[in-house]
Amino acid sequence: MNRQVVVGVDGSPSSLVAAEHAARAALLRSRPLLLVHGYLHPLGYGVPSNPYDLGVPAPTEEARKMLERTAADLAGRFPGLAVEARQIAGGPGATMVEESRRADLVVVGSRGLGGFTGLLLGSVGAQVAAHAHCPVLVVRPQGQPIGVDGAPVLVGVDGSESSQLAVGYGAVEATLRDVPLVLAHVGPAGAERPVPDELEEVHAAEYAETVRLLADASTVVRTEHPDLVVREHPVRAASPAQGLIEASGAASLLVVGTRGRAGFAGLLLGSVSQAAIHHAHCPVLVAHPVS
Known part of the structure; x- marks a missing residue:
């Protein structure tokens, strides 16, 4: 077909x-x-x-x-x-x-x-x-640019199956557009400020998880698209949606999954995807599988 x-x-x-x-x-x-x-x-x-x-x-x-x-x-x-x-x-x-x-x-x-x-x-x-x-x-409303030439494709990564599909679509889009692919994982804001000793281990574990998730996603992309420029981008924000929306200002396209780890199993689009399609500063690709 x-x-x-x-x-x-x-x-x-x-x-x-x-x-x-x-x-x-x-x-x-x-x-x-x-x-x-x-x-x-x-x-x-x-x-x-x-x-x-x-x-x-x-x-x-x-x-x-x-x-x-x-x-x-x-x-x-x-x-x-x-x-x-x-x-x-x-x-x-x-x-x-x-x-x-x-x-x-x-x-x-x-x-x-x-x-x-x-x-x-x-x-x-x-x-x-x-x-x-x-x-x-x-796509964005009339009057907003179609996309910044050379700006990267941005994908939100959280390790979920939906996120893995989004990473795959993002890699294809970046290859088609001949631009870099940026993999972003949003961690909690405030981790860079001094914290009580009992929270330092928590923040260290969160950062280690961010590094692992981004490294795993990068490895998959580089294996399948060896000529594609891939960048890993840890983001700190109050919420995953806020972090991706802010980062979308420097992207030509934001790719999101239908649902992330947060669940919302009763919804076809999770809260992050919903927020992205309403508020991102660039076009948004919602990564449904082809059925």
């Missing part, structure tokens, strides 16, 4: 920024790009108002023209990119999740039409980021 890079497009500035990210990602991967417009609003917009009319509404001419314009613009700006556009009768979030079953990567913008302006990531993006069947790239 020639898996595509899939991006949801609704004509909003946010979705057009996401489409540009998706075009770049598709070229890097030598994959075709699929522009998807799910035209049934999840709250009922587009559903027949007559309860006796059970047919599904036809795709709109306005949306068709919007998709054609977007596809033509991307094909012109990115020579060699194969672009397909498709309208699908379904809610945008559910449509993207379903398309992710056949995708190499799904790209979502920070917000689409309909607002949710109090959130950096709207309800559709959050649904896709949590439930997709492949990696999800969450």
Whole structure:
């Protein structure tokens, strides 16, 4: 199967920024790009108002023209990119999740039409980021840079299975972009200040664990990607989320797992991943396994 890079497009500035990210990602991967417009609003917009009319509404001419314009613009700006556009009768979030079953990567913008302006990531993006069947790239709002040329790919490391998957994706992304890979482990803040004697051993053990986790992850990456520049970066912060968000200011991409050691087994996205996709200073790749 020639898996595509899939991006949801609704004509909003946010979705057009996401489409540009998706075009770049598709070229890097030598994959075709699929522009998807799910035209049934999840709250009922587009559903027949007559309860006796059970047919599904036809795709709109306005949306068709919007998709054609977007596809033509991307094909012109990115020579060699194969672009397909498709309208699908379904809610945008559910449509993207379903398309992710056949995708190499799904790209979502920070917000689409309909607002949710109090959130950096709207309800559709959050649904896709949590439930997709492949990696999800969450891009920043319009006006923020697509990425700093030469800036490294940053991955959070905590030794969990989800983190190991994120490290693998991060190494691939860094290789594709020809930039260094930075492996970061966040330890508790305040360890650098004088502490009572009884806490010194605790801090020493925490630091030794940080060194071990980063060394183990680096060894795996260097074995699989011997030409990749890999850096180990211990971080001190009040929380793992805060540490990664602060460090993301110097990165071109932040890669996070779906859940870390903290558990939250009832959630598809852990607290660190949730915080990262809402507040990171660069695009965020959520490392779902391809199913």
